[in-house]
Amino acid sequence: MEKRTFLKTSLLLGVAAATSSFLESCKNAAKSATSGTVAPTLPPPKLRRTTPFELPKLTYDTAALEPHIDKMTMEIHHGRHHQAYVNNLNDAVKNTVYADYELDDIVARVTTSDADKKIRNNAGGHWNHTFFWQIMTPPAGGGGAPGGQLATAINAQFGSFDKLKEDFNNAAKGVFGSGWAWLCVGKDKGLFVSTTPNQDNPLMLTITKQVGTPILGLDVWEHAYYLKYQNKRPDYVTAFWNVINWKEVELRYEKALFG
16 A cells, blocks of 8 residues: 555544544533433432422412512412422422432433433422522512612623612523523622523523523413412513512622622
8 A cells, every 4th residue: 555545544544533432522511411411510419318309388468469479379388289299399308319418419410311201300390499588578678779789790790789679580581382581690699680480590510501690580371470460460560679678689690699
């Protein structure tokens, strides 16, 4: 074989081998990402859960958010819907890699695989609702506008608090079907508004389009507002601003910044 032919053949074989290796790596990465185990970039958590998930107690009465969110909605939303997510999650994680994971660890690692579907929906439902109850407070102590570093960050990112409200409201009203609207802190420590479908949230690393730490969120599933507002979701979205616990939101913002 001529030297030129030999070199050409060797080069082609080398390229073919490298391409094959690259494709195999991609295939394995794809399998890992959808295998229903853990996100490939995250090691198994060190903390292990030893008790079943439980429905968190509200820090206020179910009638305390009226007239903006009515008592019956709160009773059904918290006592039935959220309880169902808790019950279903405890059942779904049995005999899986998530069996003794804490909630945050499940949410971060859950995938789009069919094997993870029930866990994804119910872990998201449990996390989202636990968060939702905490960032609301009775209107006597809620509403208004944030202060401190969060207010400064909002003005820097959105231009004004009113512009944030406009962007958030449009996002919440624009969710097709069921889902959530969020105000989050991104990897760059900047603020952004986003939405997720169903019970997904911005902490789901292998699922969400924009990863971030939620500091404010609004449930726009119909069960969150239909008894009072029927099909008038915009009215519910507007009313939400009267029961926001800005002190809690500010604490979450600071924690997202500094840990």
